[in-house]
Amino acid sequence: MAATAVSICSNALLMLGSQTINSFDDSVNLNRAQLCSNLYPTVRDDLLRAHPWNCCVKRIQLAPDSDAPVFEWTYAFQLPSDCLRVLEVVSRDCNIEYKLEGRSVLCDEASIGLRYIFKNTDENTWDSSLVGLATIAMAAALAYSITQSTSERDSREAALERALRRAKAVDGQEEPPETLGDERLLAARMGGGW
Known part of the structure; x- marks a missing residue:
């Protein structure tokens, strides 16, 4: 079955x-539907901003x-309208100094590349662990409103924190490790030359 905002909210309920x-x-x-409709966009965007999920990263x-x-x-x-979080700003394949102000990137380069987290509203393109995490996040957001129990809310929030750590680790392991600095310089220091 395809993941949708409604299916995520229904599973949370x-x-x-x-x-x-x-x-x-x-x-x-109607009450539950309106509650889900009001909470879901904020929960989704906060969750997407929390980590550079592979299924929610764009380059332009x-x-x-x-x-x-x-x-x-x-x-x-001007940042793209679907930008939730800037991950990297580059010019000529090198990271550059920049400043974010409002919805703008300020820098001294005439053209830049931007890698960013976009507002991916097509849940069917999400990784299955992100769909599961969104369901847990919605359950945490809805817990008090649905059950009127602070202990249920606290339990769901604790479960969300554990699930978030696990999902971030799985998602992060799908990419090769990032290198720091100039590999040519490191090779020269180790006697490998240029």
Whole structure:
């Protein structure tokens, strides 16, 4: 079955012993549907921002805005509308100095590459561990409203923290380790030459 925002919320409600919803406009379970509809976008975006999930990373090339910053930096670049978190700003394949102000990247380069976490609203493209994590996060967000129990809420929040650590570790292990610094310099110091 394809993952959707509604299926994630329904499974979270099931975890709390509540009735599921068929849509965010479900007239039978209107209160639960509205609660899920209100909470889900914030929970999703916070979860996506929390880690550079492989299924939620994009790369694009940006051109500078026509209006330059008033002082200090030479160029300003508008962040994409779907950008939740900047991961890397590069020019000519090298990381550069930059500053984020509002929805702009300020720097001294005329063209930049941006690697960022985007607002991936197609849950069907998510990794299965991220779908499971989103379900646990929704259960934690809904716990008090559905059960009126602070101990249930606290238990769900603790479960979320454990699941988040595990999902981050699994996702992070799918990529090769990052290297730091100039490998040519390291090779020269170790006698490998250039």
